[in-house]
Amino acid sequence: NAGVMQNPRHLVRRRGQEARLRCSPMKGHSHVYWYRQLPEEGLKFMVYLQKENIIDESGMPKERFSAEFPKEGPSILRIQQVVRGDSAAYFCASSPTITQPQHFGDGTRLSIL
Amino acid sequence: ELKVEQNPLFLSMQEGKNYTIYCNYSTTSDRLYWYRQDPGKSLESLFVLLSNGAVKQEGRLMASLDTKARLSTLHITAAVHDLSATYFCAVDPLEGGGADGLTFGKGTHLIIQP
Numbered sequence: 001n002a003g004v005m006q007n008p009r010h011l012v013r014r015r016g017q018e019a020r021l022r023c024s025p026m027k028g029h030s031h032v033y034w035y036r037q038l039p040e041e042g043l044k045f046m047v048y049l050q051k052e053n054i055i056d057e058s059g060m061p062k063e064r065f066s067a068e069f070p071k072e073g074p075s076i077l078r079i080q081q082v083v084r085g086d087s088a089a090y091f092c093a094s095s096p097t098i099t100q101p102q103h104f105g106d107g108t109r110l111s112i113l
Numbered sequence: 114e115l116k117v118e119q120n121p122l123f124l125s126m127q128e129g130k131n132y133t134i135y136c137n138y139s140t141t142s143d144r145l146y147w148y149r150q151d152p153g154k155s156l157e158s159l160f161v162l163l164s165n166g167a168v169k170q171e172g173r174l175m176a177s178l179d180t181k182a183r184l185s186t187l188h189i190t191a192a193v194h195d196l197s198a199t200y201f202c203a204v205d206p207l208e209g210g211g212a213d214g215l216t217f218g219k220g221t222h223l224i225i226q227p
Contacts, residue, residue, distance in 0.1 A: 033214045042117075042201055043156075045214030059214065091155065101146060102215065104156040 002026070004094050004105035005074075012111045013082050021077040021108045025094030032075045033102055034067060037089040049075060079110075087112045115140045115206050119218035127226055129191050134221045136185040136202035144205035145185045146215065147176050149198045156201065160187075192225045199223070 005024040013019050025032050030050055035043040045059040049069035060067065064082075069075040079086055089109050093102035116139040126132050136145070143164055148156040160169045162178035162185060169176050173196065175188045185202055199222050203215040 035214065035217075040219075042217030042219045043203075043215070045216065048214050056214070099144075101158055101161050103158070104148075106155040 004092055004103050006092050006105035006108050008108060010109045012113060014113050015083055016081050019079040019082050019110055021090050022074040023092030023105060024074040026103055029094035029096050031095045031098055032069050033093045034077050035091045037091060043091060082112050084112050086110060115216045117202060117204050117216050117218040119202055119221050121221060122219060123222045125224045126192055128193055132189050134187040134200055136218055138183050138204045140206055142204050142206055143180050145178050146203045147187055148201045151198050194225050194227055197223055197225045
């Protein structure tokens with residue numbers, strides 16, 4: 001059973017470009033969470049999704065950030081018009097139910113030039 | 114807003130010694146997790162603590178949860194170099210169900226020297 005798969009592992013973008021981060025949850029997991037980690041910090045919750053629904057986006061910046069988890073395919077975290085401050089590691093986690101532990105992917109390290 | 118505080122944030126210790134990492138949180142919760150992260154890597158789940166008084170042990174690591182004190186501890190016994198990593202506690206603020214993600218502490222950077 002493959003773990004949570006994130007790609008790409010590393011992504012470099014110039015200011016003003018768009019970044020798309022993908023996450024395929026573990027098989028059988030319908031709950032997906034996105035977190036952001038700044039250097040030397042803990043993870044900060046961004047958004048929680050189930051298939052085709054955003055359940056809680058209280059941690060998402062109001063502008064430029066969006067997330068989706070379509071019926072088919074991976075969950076996508078999209079950052080439009082990236083700025084230097086978006087440089088971070090973005091982790092995806094999944095769980096089979098809301099009360100069971102979250103399993104984390106290897107993360108996408110986003111660097112903004 | 115839920116706050117999760119870990120201490121110490123940095124810890125350098127010698128092999129063979131014992132030490133405890135503390136995790137305090139600011140709201141009622143009976144679900145707490147400990148994760149390990151190696152540099153540039155993802156988070157590895159160490160312990161899931163689901164009730165007051167829960168104690169779990171794996172090798173040289175033991176975690177406990179006191180929900181009344183809103184405190185969890187991660188105790189390291191006879192440390193070895195391989196345990197060098199960053200350790201995070203994370204609290205699930207769910208009370209009977211909810212939809213929030215985990216709230217993480219800032220992590221404890223642990224260096225174990227030979």
